[in-house]
Amino acid sequence: MYLNINKEIAKIFRDMAHIYEFLDDKFRALAYQKAAQVLEDLPDDVRNYIALGKLSEIRGIGTHTQEKIIEYIKTGKIQKYEELKKLVPPDFLELMDVPGFGPKTLKRIYQELGISTKEELIKALKDGRVAKLKGFGPKKVENMLKGLELYEKSKERLLLWEALNIANTIVEKLKTLKEIKNIELAGSLRRKKETIGDIDILISCDDKDREKVIDFFINLEDVKEVLAKGDTKASVIIKEKDRQVDLRVLKPDEWGSGLQYFTGSKEHNVHLRDYAKSIGLKISEYGVFDAKTGEKIAGDTEESVYKAVGMQWIPPELREDRGEIEAALKNSLPKLVELSDIKGDFHCHSTWTDGFNTILEIGQYIKENFKYEYLVITDHSKAVRVAHGLTEDDVLKQIEEIDKVNKIIGYPLLKKGIEVDILLDGSLDLSDEILSKLDWVVASIHTNFNRDNTDRIIKAMENPYVNVIGHPTGRIFGTREGYQLSDEVFKVAKETGTALEINSQPLRMDLPDIMVKKAVDMGVKLVISSDSHSLSNFHYIQLGVYIARRGWAKKEDVINTLSWKEVEKFVKDKRKRFGVKT
DNA sequence: GCCGTTTTCGGCCCGACTGTTTTCAGTCG
Numbered sequence: 001m002y003l004n005i006n007k008e009i010a011k012i013f014r015d016m017a018h019i020y021e022f023l024d025d026k027f028r029a030l031a032y033q034k035a036a037q038v039l040e041d042l043p044d045d046v047r048n049y050i051a052l053g054k055l056s057e058i059r060g061i062g063t064h065t066q067e068k069i070i071e072y073i074k075t076g077k078i079q080k081y082e083e084l085k086k087l088v089p090p091d092f093l094e095l096m097d098v099p100g101f102g103p104k105t106l107k108r109i110y111q112e113l114g115i116s117t118k119e120e121l122i123k124a125l126k127d128g129r130v131a132k133l134k135g136f137g138p139k140k141v142e143n144m145l146k147g148l149e150l151y152e153k154s155k156e157r158l159l160l161w162e163a164l165n166i167a168n169t170i171v172e173k174l175k176t177l178k179e180i181k182n183i184e185l186a187g188s189l190r191r192k193k194e195t196i197g198d199i200d201i202l203i204s205c206d207d208k209d210r211e212k213v214i215d216f217f218i219n220l221e222d223v224k225e226v227l228a229k230g231d232t233k234a235s236v237i238i239k240e241k242d243r244q245v246d247l248r249v250l251k252p253d254e255w256g257s258g259l260q261y262f263t264g265s266k267e268h269n270v271h272l273r274d275y276a277k278s279i280g281l282k283i284s285e286y287g288v289f290d291a292k293t294g295e296k297i298a299g300d301t302e303e304s305v306y307k308a309v310g311m312q313w314i315p316p317e318l319r320e321d322r323g324e325i326e327a328a329l330k331n332s333l334p335k336l337v338e339l340s341d342i343k344g345d346f347h348c349h350s351t352w353t354d355g356f357n358t359i360l361e362i363g364q365y366i367k368e369n370f371k372y373e374y375l376v377i378t379d380h381s382k383a384v385r386v387a388h389g390l391t392e393d394d395v396l397k398q399i400e401e402i403d404k405v406n407k408i409i410g411y412p413l414l415k416k417g418i419e420v421d422i423l424l425d426g427s428l429d430l431s432d433e434i435l436s437k438l439d440w441v442v443a444s445i446h447t448n449f450n451r452d453n454t455d456r457i458i459k460a461m462e463n464p465y466v467n468v469i470g471h472p473t474g475r476i477f478g479t480r481e482g483y484q485l486s487d488e489v490f491k492v493a494k495e496t497g498t499a500l501e502i503n504s505q506p507l508r509m510d511l512p513d514i515m516v517k518k519a520v521d522m523g524v525k526l527v528i529s530s531d532s533h534s535l536s537n538f539h540y541i542q543l544g545v546y547i548a549r550r551g552w553a554k555k556e557d558v559i560n561t562l563s564w565k566e567v568e569k570f571v572k573d574k575r576k577r578f579g580v581k582t
Numbered sequence: 583g584c585c586g587t588t589t590t591c592g593g594c595c596c597g598a599c600t601g602t603t604t605t606c607a608g609t610c611g
Contacts (some may be wrong), residue, residue, distance in 0.1 A: 020583090025583090027583070027584085027594060028583050028584095030594070031583035031584055032583075033583090034584075036584085047596085059584085059585080060585095062583060062585080063583090063584095064584085065583070065584085099609085101608075101609095102608055102609050102610090103608090104607080104609085105608075105609085135603085135608090137601065137602060138603090139599085139600080139602085140601060140602080143600080187611090210603085261596090261611090263611080266611070268593095269593050269595070269596085269611095272595085272597090274587085274594075276587095277587090277595075278587035282595090283594080283595080283596080284596055284597060329587090332599090383601075434601095454602090508596090
């Protein structure tokens with residue numbers, strides 16, 4: 001059985017794109033690249049789209065790519081791909097991702113030197129054979145070797161939370177320079193993608209101040225090595241995690257178009273510029289121009305850039321070419337949820353199980369550092385032995401403890417909850433009687449990840465006391481990929497009035513953005529949770545908000561934006577639905 | 583191979599940089 005068929009086919013399409021590039025058929029390459037992207041962005045198994053006849057409706061998938069997808073599902077392979085593979089040495093497909101290794105370069109090395117493996121190629125680069133080819137030289141060869149090193153390094157991407165912290169430290173230092181007029185993170189960091197390659201910082205200042213600003217940047221104590229320094233750009237490697245940080249300096253009147261361009265994504269920019277072209281405009285990092293007269297129409301702010309092409313300003317988190325351009329044209333972009341909308345947190349652990357802080361410490365910390373109306377304490381239940389999960393008796397005792405702490409705090413900030421375990425058969429490891437005494441119940445899977453868990457999750461959602469499914473896909477970066485959530489899960493969530501969690505732990509970020517979008521589209525409610533195990537963890541909630549925004553979530557989609565009274569209604573409504581007395 | 587934004591055929595983002603060239607191809611973001 002296929003573990004993740006969307007990704008498998010996307011991988012093949014990416015390979016095919018590479019092969020077509022190699023064969024100098026760049027537009028066909030583009031088409032396969034796009035189709036691969038679309039497949040990876042699908043929140044659901046591609047077979048379900050086919051069953052509903054909706055696959056070819058998606059922009060980027062046409063009759064021929066659809067046929068090939070169906071062929072793969074039926075036969076486990078794509079004939080055309082098998083044929084194409086014979087035309088390119090297998091190592092070269094990977095090599096095309098290496099900086100400095102374009103299709104033209106590789107093709108000539110293959111044809112003129114008869115080289116077909118990565119190993120041979122490295123040897124030929126080093127012994128001077130490549131440098132002797134016409135149009136090649138020592139510098140190019142040097143850059144290719146450097147590219148190989150960079151490629152190995154860039155395979156390890158930073159998690160968003162780490163990257164944000166590193167970048168913000170530098171931004172704060174830069175902000176102390178009064179010459180800087182604007183400063184923003186750019187690239188995938190500004191879009192809040194799950195993982196980040198390079199850190200891009202954008203600033204604007206007067207021309208005369210450029211040198212001073214760039215010098216200040218490359219002389220920061222965080223900098224380990226300066227890679228490049230020019231008039232408009234500097235690249236450094238910083239001490240922390242040996243990461244590359246690029247600083248780009250813009251002119252103040254090009255701030256908007258520059259920021260727009262450097263924020264990306266590439267796909268978003270291509271689509272945007274393509275559209276602009278169709279209405280007689282031209283967009284570049286220097287501004288929006290009339291294509292005929294060359295007259296500059298906009299560019300000082302990002303708003304002006306989008307406005308010039310008749311669109312709403314698009315929040316960076318949406319700029320992935322997943323329909324935001326069409327929506328912005330129709331003035332129908334959602335108003336995304338914001339951190340300031342969040343009134344409470346629904347998932348955290350105390351010293352009663354595997355948390356580092358007592359309930360009192362947690363309560364006092366939240367009172368001092370957050371403007372929350374409520375925080376639900378949700379320790380583990382007994383099945384999670386490694387965390388000393390709570391028994392029925394423990395739960396009753398903890399309820400008393402929370403009442404005591406609330407008295408000390410002065411108001412009922414802390415609510416009584418549990419992270420109850422979903423067992424292999426989908427039943428829960430605490431009785432309904434105990435669950436009924438709690439304000440809020442998170443149900444999570446902590447065992448048997450390597451199976452389709454649809455049945456377990458659905459059974460848990462059909463329990464009247466379960467309010468949200470914790471970390472729904474079970475993924476952990478670098479450890480487990482997580483299971484797919486079938487359509488059925490979203491349907492039953494909607495029907496039963498059960499929410500899905502956006503777990504904000506940096507290693508989880510679970511739900512992933514594309515599934516958040518699916519939940520939003522299907523009317524399933526979301527809960528953003530820090531899943532804190534220590535006081536500093538509570539700040540992860542910001543990360544969850546970013547993910548929610550990348551999934552197009554509005555305030556109304558997120559339970560944390562409700563007052564506690566409204567949360568209680570959400571809980572009661574579900575119990576009523578199942579005919580339970582409340 | 584895809585798509586329809588006064589197109590169902592004829593396009594497919596834009597500009598900078600680099601290294602190799604005597605005017606530009608290849609690559610990148």
